[in-house]
Amino acid sequence: ERSSYGLKEVARAYGIAAEDRIELPRDEMARLLRDDPDRVRRYAQQDVLETERLAELVTATEFYQTQMVPDNYGAVAVGGAGEKINAILIRAYLHAGYGLPTPPTPRSYAGGYTDVRATGVPERIVKADVESLYPSIMLADGIHPATDTLGCFLPALRELTHRRLDAKARARRADGAERQYWDGLQSSFKVLINSFYGYLGAPGMHFNDPEAAGRVTARGRQIVQQIAEEMERTGSKVIEIDTDGVYFVPPEGVEGQEAEERYVERIGATLPQGIRLAFDGRYKAMVSLKTKNYVLLGYDGRKVFKGASLRSRADEPYGRAFLSDAIDLLLAGRRDEIGALYRRYVADLRAGRIGIRELARRERVTEKTFASAAKQRLADVAASVSVGEYVSVYERADGRLGLADDWERNGRDTNVDYYVEKLHKFASRLSEAFEGDFDRIVPRPSALRAEVAGQLDLFAE
Numbered sequence: 239e240r241s242s243y244g245l246k247e248v249a250r251a252y253g254i255a256a257e258d259r260i261e262l263p264r265d266e267m268a269r270l271l272r273d274d275p276d277r278v279r280r281y282a283q284q285d286v287l288e289t290e291r292l293a294e295l296v297t298a299t300e301f302y303q304t305q306m307v308p309d310n311y312g313a314v315a316v317g318g319a320g321e322k323i324n325a326i327l328i329r330a331y332l333h334a335g336y337g338l339p340t341p342p343t344p345r346s347y348a349g350g351y352t353d354v355r356a357t358g359v360p361e362r363i364v365k366a367d368v369e370s371l372y373p374s375i376m377l378a379d380g381i382h383p384a385t386d387t388l389g390c391f392l393p394a395l396r397e398l399t400h401r402r403l404d405a406k407a408r409a410r411r412a413d414g415a416e417r418q419y420w421d422g423l424q425s426s427f428k429v430l431i432n433s434f435y436g437y438l439g440a441p442g443m444h445f446n447d448p449e450a451a452g453r454v455t456a457r458g459r460q461i462v463q464q465i466a467e468e469m470e471r472t473g474s475k476v477i478e479i480d481t482d483g484v485y486f487v488p489p490e491g492v493e494g495q496e497a498e499e500r501y502v503e504r505i506g507a508t509l510p511q512g513i514r515l516a517f518d519g520r521y522k523a524m525v526s527l528k529t530k531n532y533v534l535l536g537y538d539g540r541k542v543f544k545g546a547s548l549r550s551r552a553d554e555p556y557g558r559a560f561l562s563d564a565i566d567l568l569l570a571g572r573r574d575e576i577g578a579l580y581r582r583y584v585a586d587l588r589a590g591r592i593g594i595r596e597l598a599r600r601e602r603v604t605e606k607t608f609a610s611a612a613k614q615r616l617a618d619v620a621a622s623v624s625v626g627e628y629v630s631v632y633e634r635a636d637g638r639l640g641l642a643d644d645w646e647r648n649g650r651d652t653n654v655d656y657y658v659e660k661l662h663k664f665a666s667r668l669s670e671a672f673e674g675d676f677d678r679i680v681p682r683p684s685a686l687r688a689e690v691a692g693q694l695d696l697f698a699e
Contacts, residue, residue, distance in 0.1 A: 298422030319433035349450030350481030378512035402427035
């Protein structure tokens with residue numbers, strides 16, 4: 239998960255950015271174009287090249303879907319997955335001379351099973367994942383929309399599944415451009431296949447069926463809990479269950495990837511026919527916090543962040559930096575040092591050593607900005623900003639918001655207490671990893687002030 243989906247960060251993440259990548263501040267572009275036009279041109283060229291490379295990576299799926307879905311490339315690229323399944327089914331019905339059913343009234347139903355069974359920083363993590371869980375259940379149990387009188391739904395799903403398996407096999411045997419072709423094709427099939435379940439529960443679709451969708455998720459909950467129970471029965475420690483996969487610490491004696499893969503195969507052999515459990519990765523350690531919020535540390539040192547509590551574009555940069563530093567300490571087994579890290583950040587905030595660009599947050603100006611009483615503070619500083627644009631704002635000492643660009647003119651009037659309290663809130667997102675010691679290691683700002691006051695009293699004596 240990325241904290242930003244801007245071109246430059248995404249290009250860096252995918253390794254397609256130039257080594258000499260030029261980055262220029264957008265608000266100074268006009269001046270830079272006058273003073274250094276060659277540098278601006280080079281910057282623009284790098285933007286274009288990165289866009290081309292990124293397109294090669296991310297647009298293949300939609301390109302090949304256009305060969306299956308009765309719509310043009312532009313519509314397929316921006317259309318929802320359910321709309322694509324709807325179009326495929328409508329084409330089949332109209333081609334056969336059949337009318338279309340009226341979409342049934344939507345209703346709620348229970349979703350997938352998720353659970354965190356252990357928090358902290360466990361090591362030697364393995365993930366096992368049921369391949370295409372919901373589509374597999376639909377095929378194995380024959381679950382389809384009640385209104386599909388022509389019987390197109392399951393045959394279409396089965397055919398797409400066969401085609402994907404064939405494309406995957408061809409990709410494994412091919413090289414170069416041919417491999418890219420088959421891999422792009424199988425990815426396109428995968429997206430469509432995994433959309434069949436979502437289509438069942440989506441409102442407004444001609445063949446949706448919430449009752450059938452509920453049967454799929456109920457069966458999915460049974461299967462994933464069966465997997466977890468079998469793992470625990472055979473000596474594994476289950477960390478997290480997430481709809482169609484399980485993170486776990488394998489039993490003692492199951493060491494190395496080959497042994498882990500064999501273990502997952504043994505667990506998979508206990509599942510119903512048509513349900514395939516696959517080895518889906520191994521990690522040196524994991525910061526387990528709450529459902530769908532965790533960090534994985536690969537054996538190559540790379541980290542994977544999952545969950546908005548750990549990576550959110552709405553967070554101030556200083557908070558993201560603190561979380562990153564604290565997570566590094568947790569993964570290194572140096573949990574108690576987070577207390578010193580926290581105190582250093584507090585001291586830097588109070589001494590004004592953290593700059594405004596690290597404190598300011600980005601806010602998008604929308605029509606609601608000027609119509610909602612809850613957004614009045616933002617409206618006051620965004621009066622001259624167009625709807626749809628972003629502004630960088632900070633908390634002023636008098637309770638108002640200020641533009642980051644006006645910080646110097648405003649006398650650097652930062653609401654320091656606000657940012658110290660916010661720092662504690664950032665740290666609290668990791669509290670589950672402290673095994674009950676969080677308040678001791680990371681005291682609240684009020685307790686920290688009392689602690690400092692007590693130290694000063696000692697000096698006074």
